[in-house]
Amino acid sequence: MSVRIACSICERSKSFNYRVTCRFLSLSSYRCAKNPSFRRPRSPLSFRPKLDFEQSEDNPPDEFEFESRQSNDFIYGVYPCLLALKSKSRDVHRAFIRRDYYQTDPSRVQNPSKMLRGVRQILDILEEERVPVMLYNRAALSFMAQDKPHQGVVLEVSPRPVITIEEDNMEEVLQLLAKQRHVVILDGIRDPMNLGAILRTFCFLMGSDNSVILTRQTSVLSPACAKASSGAVEMLNFYKSLDTPALIDKLRSQNRVVVGTDEPGPNTTSLEEICHVMRKMSSEAANNSEQKSVVVFGFEGSGVSKDVLEKCDHILAITSSETELENPELSVNSLNVSAAFAIILYRLLQI
Structure with missing residues (x-):
């Protein structure tokens, strides 16, 4: 019994010492920042940036380097x-x-x-x-x-700057979006990792210098989002919509099909049916031009906002494989929003 107690105390002390040591190393690193010699290498190579200018009299170091x-x-x-x-x-x-x-x-x-x-x-x-x-x-x-x-x-x-869509710049934004075939609205995507993955896919498939519309409930473009996007945050234009239903009405006037996303239900349409509708509309157009669309993706939990969903022409849902399982309760019944985004956008671009 005494041996077990001694081993338990020993393991706890090791864990405590490890945490204290890590904390001490972190604080020691910050204190080293105030030592100018810490920032200068002992044997500089020719390709390295010169650090002397930040220590010059015209540009003195900050009082708190990490502040x-x-x-x-x-x-x-x-x-x-x-x-x-x-x-x-x-x-x-x-x-x-x-x-x-x-x-x-x-x-x-x-x-x-x-x-x-x-x-x-x-x-x-x-x-x-x-x-x-x-x-x-x-x-x-x-x-x-x-x-x-x-x-x-x-x-x-x-x-990262995000331009708010207001009445003063509404026409300018609509003219910019008119050049874009598929307009994406992210309604309340709060997970920065999901948001970054969506922006990475969007930039990869649509190219840089395109625009993405964010609602006020969507997460900010945080450093975690920038890392998850692998830098796509820096390549895209971002607009914040304060009145998304009114914006959708404006975009519909550009002859766009408005598609919302939701879980499978009685009122939802499959991805193949949406593609068939858009392909038919393209063939019926006068100049046989590609059909434009607005695609709305919602929050991982509650989905697209109700007032926005009512403005959609079609509600799209991705259904799972219809295989019989021994225990249906152990199946995966939904996709991550970033995975669903990649599937839908890739398929729409094939039309």
């Missing part, structure tokens, strides 16, 4: 940060790079990975744009990225 403006975001990951720098979709204030990645020259590495080459491109752009660069260890970057996979790169940037 950020409340309005700024910390985006992380090689490709989200790289696309943010290339597209110039945000204002980049500071860059935080993992120290050992900064000191590695990809030209001296046999078969360097895509991630390492991406870090090299980021460093080149940072030097060209003269963005202050700070070097920290993995624990500090993990804290800034909220323990998400940062791949050794974190950028402090301004929030």
Whole structure:
């Protein structure tokens, strides 16, 4: 009995010491930020950005290196940060790079990975744009990225701009959307990972420089969303709709079919039937042009809002495989919204 108690106390003390040690390492990393020598490599290579300008008299270091403006975001990951720098979709204030990645020259590495080459491109752009660069260890970057996979790169940037649709800019937005075959409205997608996956699929299938409409219930374009989208957040245009039913009426005037999504039910239509209807409308058009559409995707739990669903011409549902199971209660009866989005958009683009 005494042996068991001793073993239990030992295991608990190990766990406690581990947590304390990790916390101490994180805090120690931040305190090292105030030491200018910590940010300068001992043997700089020719390709690295020069860090001396951030310590000059004209641009002194901040009093608190890790303190950020409340309005700024910390985006992380090689490709989200790289696309943010290339597209110039945000204002980049500071860059935080993992120290050992900064000191590695990809030209001296046999078969360097895509991630390492991406870090090299980021460093080149940072030097060209003269963005202050700070070097920290993995624990500090993990804290800034909220323990998400940062791949050794974190950028402090301004929030991704989202234009609100109002009466003043309504016509301008409609003219921009008229060039887009399929207009996507995301109604209350609150999970940033799902939202990022949807935007990644949309950018992959539709191409960059297209527009996505978000409702006021939809999640903000957070750093987690930017990472899940693999940088697609930086390539698209975003509009926020305050009155989605009225906007749908405006889009319907562009000869669009409005399709909502919901769970299978008596009033829902299959994806194949929707494609057949759109194909028939395209063939009946005067110039045999491609049929345009508006597709609305709703919240993972409650789905599309009731007032928005009433404005849809068709309600689409993806049905599961009709196979007989020994225990139906153990079956999967629904799809993730990002998976359903990929299936529907890909199929509509084949018409």
